[in-house]
Amino acid sequence: MFPAAPSLWVRLPPVGSPRGRKARSGRLYSGKGREARPGRQGLSPLIQPFRERPTEVAGLVTDGVGRRYPDKTLARSSFPRPVLVCEQSEQRDQRLDAIPWDSLWVLLLCLLLRTSELQAANALKPNILLIMADDLGIGDLGCYGNDTLRTPNIDRLAEEGVKLTQHLAAAPVCTPSRSSFLTGRHSFRSGMEADDGYRVLQWNGGSGGLPANETTFARILQQQGYATGLIGKWHQGVNCESRTDHCHHPLNHGFDYFYGMPFTLVNDCRPGGSPELDAVTRARLRLYTQMAALGVLTVAVGKTCGLISVSWKVVLGAAGLVFLFFVTWYASFGFVRRWNCILMRNHDVTEQPMVLETTAGRMLHEAVSYIERNKHRPFLLFVSLLHVHIPLATTKHFLGKSQHGLYGDNVEEMDWLVGEILKAVEVNGLKNTTFTYFTSDHGGHLEARDEHGQLGGWNGIFRGGKGMGGWEGGIRVPGIFRWPGVLPAGRVIHEPTSLMDVFPTVVQLGGGDVPQDRVIDGRSLVPLLRGTAEHSAHEFLFHYCGKYLHAARWHEKDSGRLWKVHYMTPRFHPEGAGACYDRRLCPCSGDGVTQHSPPLLFDLSRDPSEARPLSPGSEPRQDGDPSET
Secondary structure, eight states: OOOOOOOOOOOOOOOSSHHHHHGGGOOOBOTTSOBOOTTSSOOOGGGSOOOOOOEEETTEEEOSSSOEESSHHHHHHTOSSOOOOOOOSSOTTOOOOOOOHHHHHHHHHHHHHHHHHHHHHHHTSOEEEEEEESSOOGGGSGGGTOSSSOOHHHHHHHHTSEEEEEEEOSSSSHHHHHHHHHHSSOGGGTTOOOSSSOOSOOOTTOSOOSOTTOOOHHHHHHHTTOEEEEEEEOOSOOOSSSTTOOTTSGGGTTOSEEEEESSOOOGGGSTTOOOOTTHHHHHHHHHHHHHHHHHHHHHHHHHHTTSSOOOHHHHHHHHHHHHHHHHHHHHHHTTHHHHHSOEEETTEEEESSOOHHHHHHHHHHHHHHHHHHTTTSOEEEEEEOOTTSTTOOOOGGGTTOSSSHHHHHHHHHHHHHHHHHHHHHHHTTOGGGEEEEEEESSOOOTTOEETTEEOSOOOTTOOOOTTOSSSHHHHEEEEEEEOTTTSOTTEEEOSOEEGGGHHHHHHHHTTOOOOSSSOOOOOOOHHHHHTSOSSOSOSEEEEEETTEEEEEEEEETTTTEEEEEEEEEEOOBSTTSSSBTTSSSOOSSGGGEEEEEEEEEEETTTOTTOOSOOOTTTSOOOOSOTTTO
16 A cells, blocks of 8 residues: 655745734635635645735736726636635735745655555565466476577576476466466366366357356455456456457456467467367268268169169268258367467457467567556566477477477477567566566476477476376476566575465565455565575465366475375376377376275375375385384
């Protein structure tokens, strides 16, 4: 909250004459003879232009601006603006012989103090820049151990700030992970987890999305006077009951500016790309259509050759039914690119369908422009990158530049985009007043591949990937924070933290309050980042796949040991392959998972790859008297 403004009511000094000094108890009059009171037009000569009193000239009265009146009463009552009149019985027509310059100086000082107070209040509120990659594996960055992909800008961000090595997504897929990030709450609390195969929003035209009663960090910072912008991917829904109500739109969740995709990138966004949304269902429908059409064609040929005795009406009717069947399903799946792959600015569609080759440049331009427009006020900018989600839209300048095919090219272009955004912050003189954060929404997508090879990310030494709620590879993500002069440069923290922690952290930095009417699962990272706290505020963290609890970890703070249990794990196909290559994603329940009773137990402090589950024979034992244990 801003401090209270200093009072602008300053008592006027007496005028120069001796009698004027006795007139300090005189009343202030408005130009129409009414006594000035607070809230009326004639408040004080301190906030009104000085006007000369009427004087007599050749039997008439002048008002100081050239108009003449037959008597003083008319002159006084006709003034359009307030004047100062001290009631005295003598020398009423004497001109004011002195302007209260000392009072004007007091006013100027008050205004300067007020301005400095506002500037000081804003100076305590840093700009907040949040950058989130899409499907990026933690092993794809140089600062996390990759020595074959070039990510110099993100690496420099880590060198100048704080790097978290055990930063965890709240969910292993896009929609629930991002809802948890925005609200600081597990996604099942807001209904953003599904209990079937559709664990993310599938269509722009669907009615699902982030509920309006959920509070995002953008909404709280907007109430604190921040400009709040979102550039890039949303994937939290758009409409509820009609295509124009936009009840789930970013502008209804605290952002005052939005440019980007309300949905997410999918293979269908690339012309000629292999289907991704409901690919199995679409393949079956296409096969059924082809079989039915072939059957009708066979009957027609048989009828023509006289081999089949059937009416042409029957043949034509069957052909019509096949055509209607085709139109029915093609109307739903044949226009996916046009319906889902669009760009919006606020509530308006600006590109439909979007052109993938130009999207990165448009996003960068919007992010840089937003920083320049709001550099004189506190701002929150959430840059939700489309990189490095398939279909890996990459500009020609970066094609073929990496050692890892199209995916590597896309990663290096992403790093360049991050560098250009950071450069805009520095060019506008905002580096030291900007809290910057970089992460990914979850782990790399291992099952993303085509005939040319792997299209998904690398999760380093960690087992599993996107879609796997328990294994580290699906939920361990980069976590890099920079705020020069406030956060120590080059610091590395090995404490367990969550994407949900960003919510209370950002709210605290922006001067807001965390909601008290609901459960907030995140914990502020400010003490940990600044070094005033030694350990994370989390003792336990729970890892869900859909609505099912797959794993949990316990941080034993006294010893620093980290234990993790798995209640369910996905069944890989082929067995031992490390991913579900027969599906697009590993399932969360049913025949696709193995339930463990007792749970699998790992010592992550010694076995971060989760390669050696502990057994009763290998579990550590407490030395000493068992009764004391």
